[in-house]
Amino acid sequence: MHDVLIIGSGSAGAVIANRVSEDPNRTVLLVEAGPDYPDLSETPFDLVNSHNNSYTDHDWGFNYEPTRGREAKFPRGRVIGGSSAVNTTIALRGVPEDYNEWADLGCPDWRWEKVLTAFNRLERDLDYGAESYHGDAGPITIRRYPHEELELPQQAFLDSADRLGYKYCADANDPDDYGAGPHPMNKLGRLRVSTAVGYLAPARIRPNLTIRANTTVTRILFSGCKATGVEVQNADGSTETLNAHLVVLSAGALMSPKILMHSGIGPKTQLESFDIDVIGDEPGVGQNLGDHPALSVVCEVNDSAIINHDQPIIQTILRYTAEGSDKRNDLQIEQISFAGRPDGPALFSIAAVLEYQYGRGELRLRSANPSDPPIVDNRFCEDDRDTRRLVACMKDTLAFTGKGALKDMIKSITFPDPARGTDDESLAKLCRRFSGSGYHPCGTVKMGDVKDPLSVVDQYGRAHRFDNLVVADASIMPFVPRANINLTCIMIGEMIGEWLRTKPEHYL
Numbered sequence: 001m002h003d004v005l006i007i008g009s010g011s012a013g014a015v016i017a018n019r020v021s022e023d024p025n026r027t028v029l030l031v032e033a034g035p036d037y038p039d040l041s042e043t044p045f046d047l048v049n050s051h052n053n054s055y056t057d058h059d060w061g062f063n064y065e066p067t068r069g070r071e072a073k074f075p076r077g078r079v080i081g082g083s084s085a086v087n088t089t090i091a092l093r094g095v096p097e098d099y100n101e102w103a104d105l106g107c108p109d110w111r112w113e114k115v116l117t118a119f120n121r122l123e124r125d126l127d128y129g130a131e132s133y134h135g136d137a138g139p140i141t142i143r144r145y146p147h148e149e150l151e152l153p154q155q156a157f158l159d160s161a162d163r164l165g166y167k168y169c170a171d172a173n174d175p176d177d178y179g180a181g182p183h184p185m186n187k188l189g190r191l192r193v194s195t196a197v198g199y200l201a202p203a204r205i206r207p208n209l210t211i212r213a214n215t216t217v218t219r220i221l222f223s224g225c226k227a228t229g230v231e232v233q234n235a236d237g238s239t240e241t242l243n244a245h246l247v248v249l250s251a252g253a254l255m256s257p258k259i260l261m262h263s264g265i266g267p268k269t270q271l272e273s274f275d276i277d278v279i280g281d282e283p284g285v286g287q288n289l290g291d292h293p294a295l296s297v298v299c300e301v302n303d304s305a306i307i308n309h310d311q312p313i314i315q316t317i318l319r320y321t322a323e324g325s326d327k328r329n330d331l332q333i334e335q336i337s338f339a340g341r342p343d344g345p346a347l348f349s350i351a352a353v354l355e356y357q358y359g360r361g362e363l364r365l366r367s368a369n370p371s372d373p374p375i376v377d378n379r380f381c382e383d384d385r386d387t388r389r390l391v392a393c394m395k396d397t398l399a400f401t402g403k404g405a406l407k408d409m410i411k412s413i414t415f416p417d418p419a420r421g422t423d424d425e426s427l428a429k430l431c432r433r434f435s436g437s438g439y440h441p442c443g444t445v446k447m448g449d450v451k452d453p454l455s456v457v458d459q460y461g462r463a464h465r466f467d468n469l470v471v472a473d474a475s476i477m478p479f480v481p482r483a484n485i486n487l488t489c490i491m492i493g494e495m496i497g498e499w500l501r502t503k504p505e506h507y508l
């Protein structure tokens, strides 16, 4: 029997495993469905190589429906380190208003001044570590590419941004700033500094931490309303029960709600339709799915020598506010260094991304079989407030193709087809049909006030209506912050990991 059993070793789960096992008197069992690579020198190249995402070798193979009737792949890391081990290594924080809005929704301990402590603790910022809003001693190393290390399309993006009148922003994580500049990134050269590298590598020598890889949790077990452990499936197909005093669910925004539903916690009618015994009717499980809808402008370049599929896929960002919007920094534009296939035409793209989302999607079970993937409907751009601002962002993105160094590089725009029109109505149709995920699903096990019918856990991650059960990952975010969410997931691991370490009595 372990003191704490953590399901999933991703951006949040690996951090919690580290923080809780700092107490030598508490035993921690970290259960991960994917493989482990304890010897870093034997880590496969796709996990080391942060110049591009790893999409297949360590992936769950899920699909989703971004807009009605259209299906696409939805990558999620299945490996020690979770999605932090396969991602693009953009290390951006939300704006302070995001966390203050969370606080106003029944989570006062997530106010900006409080989460800032955790953001500072998690990072070693090599450029701005001395600033009061940064850290210089944390497990995740963060750095920005200096101008001379930027690939040509990335340099050109900043030149065009300047010509279009956007101000330069040296540190996109300065809480008050905005503009175009280098992305803060958790990579060193090619090396991806995942939570497996930053948090688990130094902790795995602790005798009170056990890491059990290739072990898939099928459901959480309960005695009445109290979690007592989990049922797992091993790689050889055998099943087993693992007991613990406290279960922490950190399987990510797609798997955490799914595991809860297979355990009998979720919308009653849905569970009953699959003959799953209902332990608790929780209408919020799987609802409130948030993300960042995005659409790209794809361009063929004049000189194919500019495009190299082995260069860093991204290095720069523009954070800014839509005209008339009261949500600061609600839009992003990013230069993607290459697009398409290496053996195809020489392409790059410029991504328009909506950062403050009003619409919500939904995740449901496909069947009663825990091995079946979930059904994920994002329903992007069904809320006109989202469509309107993504259209504005697309127009601003198209402007980059007509100004400065980017204009000089571009031979033609291949998407959206200029012949089909770039007026508001044409672009709105495109957004409603083709916008896709920024790969930031969240919100499906919402934290908040117990009076909110959709909230499942309180602000400390504790299940409202079940004992000895904590949820801590992207799924608890009340809504998506205005930034790529990996750093916020690590921050969630830091916040809840520290509470678990310092106030264990609050959790049992």
Ligand SMILES: Cc1cc2nc3c(=O)[nH]c(=O)nc-3n(C[C@H](O)[C@H](O)[C@H](O)COP(=O)(O)OP(=O)(O)OC[C@H]3O[C@@H](n4cnc5c(N)ncnc54)[C@H](O)[C@@H]3O)c2cc1C
Pocket: 007, 008, 009, 010, 011, 012, 013, 031, 032, 033, 034, 053, 054, 075, 076, 077, 078, 079, 080, 081, 082, 083, 084, 086, 087, 088, 089, 090, 091, 092, 215, 216, 217, 218, 250, 251, 252, 253, 255, 256, 259, 439, 440, 441, 473, 474, 475, 483, 484, 485, 486, 487, 489
């Ligand atoms: C391709 C890609 C690129 C991205 N790029 C960026 C980026 O550049 N910057 C950024 O900020 N964000 C990025 N993201 C998003 C970000 O990485 C994720 O939102 C974040 O890592 C999610 O953290 P998490 O802890 O919620 O879940 P995860 O990190 O996904 O961790 C969940 C873990 O639980 C395990 N698990 C799931 N189910 C079970 C089960 N039944 N039993 C046992 N284990 C289980 C999984 O294998 C996984 O290890 C990207 C995501 C992807 C996929």
